[in-house]
Amino acid sequence: MSFELPKLSYAYDALEPTIDAKTMEIHHLKHHQAYVDNLNNAIAGTELEGKSLEEIQKTGTDKPAVRNNGGGHYNHSLFWELLTPGGSKEPVGNVKAEIEKIGGFDKFKEDFSNAAKTRFGSGWAWLVKNSDGSVAVTSTPNQDNPLMPVADKQGTPILGLDVWEHAYYLNYQNRRPDYVNAFFDVINWDKVEELYNK
Numbered sequence: 678m679s680f681e682l683p684k685l686s687y688a689y690d691a692l693e694p695t696i697d698a699k700t701m702e703i704h705h706l707k708h709h710q711a712y713v714d715n716l717n718n719a720i721a722g723t724e725l726e727g728k729s730l731e732e733i734q735k736t737g738t739d740k741p742a743v744r745n746n747g748g749g750h751y752n753h754s755l756f757w758e759l760l761t762p763g764g765s766k767e768p769v770g771n772v773k774a775e776i777e778k779i780g781g782f783d784k785f786k787e788d789f790s791n792a793a794k795t796r797f798g799s800g801w802a803w804l805v806k807n808s809d810g811s812v813a814v815t816s817t818p819n820q821d822n823p824l825m826p827v828a829d830k831q832g833t834p835i836l837g838l839d840v841w842e843h844a845y846y847l848n849y850q851n852r853r854p855d856y857v858n859a860f861f862d863v864i865n866w867d868k869v870e871e872l873y874n875k
């Protein structure tokens with residue numbers, strides 16, 4: 678059973694003006710599809726074939742093609758679910774309570790934005806859940822993520838922001854900070870809470 682490109686639950690133009698339709702379409706149909714195809718090729722006939730996508734993050738990343746494309750598939754699959762037209766503006770429930778413990782929502786926004794803006798080159802900013810239930814902000818290069826043993830900071834991703842240029846260049850060009858600021862308008866905090874409670 679091969680991995681497949683997940684369908685989006687909203688139209689490509691649903692996140693405008695934060696993320697434009699053309700960027701969404703290319704990002705999903707071209708970039709994400711390529712990660713899926715390359716991951717399937719990389720694991721075909723290996724001991725990783727048939728493993729879950731989460732398991733592949735934890736055990737397959739000693740192989741560069743699996744690390745890059747398995748990470749790419751996992752990260753993007755999560756990312757699409759974390760976006761919603763209109764956004765829900767602020768954290769809810771347990772995530773809201775945990776964010777309070779690390780300084781509150783404004784401090785979180787500042788820390789998360791800094792992680793996203795200062796990640797050199799391509800990568801991701803994350804909010805992760807630690808094993809004790811606390812949350813923390815971190816970032817990873819390329820298509821790495823905090824499930825991977827190679828990550829500086831381990832944890833379960835509950836919010837992620839793609840800061841590769843392919844995620845924003847058509848609309849924002851070199852203005853990554855503007856893209857990062859706008860991201861807060863389309864976050865699906867209900868989904869973040871669902872991931873935290875899993």
Ligand SMILES: [Fe+2]
Nearest residue numbers: 708839841844
């Ligand atoms: Fe991407």
